[in-house]
Amino acid sequence: MTAFSQLPLSAALQQKLAAAEFLTLTPIQVQAIPPALEGKDVIGTAQTGTGKTLAFLLPIIEMLDREPSRQALALVLLPTRELAMQVLEQYEQLRSKSMPKAALVIGGVSEKAQITGLRAGSPLVIATPGRLQDFINRKLVDLRNVKMLVLDEADRMLDMGFLPAIRRIVSILPIRRQTLCFSATLEQSVAGLVNDYMRNPVRVALGSVLKPAESVQLQAFEVRPGEKLDTLRQLLYGEKGQTLIFTRTKRGAQRLAKELTRDGFTAAEIHGDRTQSQRNGALSGFQEGRYQVLVATDIASRGLHVDDVAHVINYDLPKMAEDFIHRVGRTGRAGLQGRASSLVAGVEVMELRQIERTLQLRIERKQVDATGSNLPKRIVQNTLPTRTLSALPGEVFV
Secondary structure, three states: OOEHHHOOOOHHHHHHHHHOOOOEOOHHHHHHHHHHHOOOOEEEEOOOOOOHHHHHHHHHHHHHHHOOOOOOOEEEEOOOHHHHHHHHHHHHHHOOOOOOOOEEEOOOOOOHHHHHHHHHOOOEEEEOHHHHHHHHHOOOOOOOOOOEEEEEOHHHHHHOOOHHHHHHHHHOOOOOOEEEEEEOOOOHHHHHHHHHHOOOOEEEEOOOOOOOOOOEEEEEEEOOHHHHHHHHHHHHHOOOOEEEEEOOOHHHHHHHHHHHHHOOOOEEEEOOOOOHHHHHHHHHHHHOOOOOEEEEOHHHOOOOOOOOEEEEEEOOOOOOHHHHHHHHOOOOOOOOOEEEEEEEOOOHHHHHHHHHHHHOOOOEEEEEOOOOOOOOOOEEEOOOOOOOOOOOOOOOOO
């Protein structure tokens, strides 16, 4: 099975998929959608950007098509507002005119419209755990009839401290339900959720997720502490496509975005201190090509759908090796080639080597040509032997 047209879906949904130009199934969709359509629980682990959203949305839409209702029959939990809104957008693209709109329950925005949507009745609730728990405590949402629960980016939700909220939410759901869980990793905490809330789940594992996609060229520049910004400018001057830059702190993202704007780059920023409307504007502007550069904290490292990011730059290294994978996974998507650069100075040189050891990979070292004095300087390859990624043991990754 390689095409959506081969799936046992309704004619209406097949037409919507064709109109949206969803033609070829990704490996996780091939393995996860059929058992989900059969009503089985599914636990899926796969690299970011592999099509997990459709892997759970299609079974949900098929279920809602068979059982028209204004009661909440399906619940999707996600770690961030941006991911929730992207799932909502995908649902709106695929739902039939007769199917009610989904209810969005997220923090950071006015709750009035969300409460109105819930009271109007919707068979699908798309939510972040914190705001949904608040609505449950205030008796603003009824989840007693949910037949399908989706935990998307489960490991990220647990990293963000949402486990108590998740347990509170699941405790009021019917015991007899279908549960789909998708996670970048199957750590002990996620395994605990699987054991507690799933019944004989079908396991879908597409290789080790602690490995960058082979479509991403990894490189690093070891520089002096005062040379980071200059090196970044040179990389940006030489880049024709869009670039996503990661910093470790919100303040660092603010400062860097302002600095790049002063340099003449069209730059936007996404981090926790931005309002939801500011974050939406930055993301949509980047997606539409109005911004060449998006500076972000790790809030943008998972699940954000921007398929044509040419270059990811770690201006600051992430705290955890796993986050390195999620950051570089923002490029090299949808069959395209991508590039990921890390700028390291001082103690970060040792931190980068620790990331290499943890992830069992080698990152090609490059250096800046110091012979010129004016920007843009030429980026040249180090004369050291080229070092490439080394495959991890285990399953083949997609």
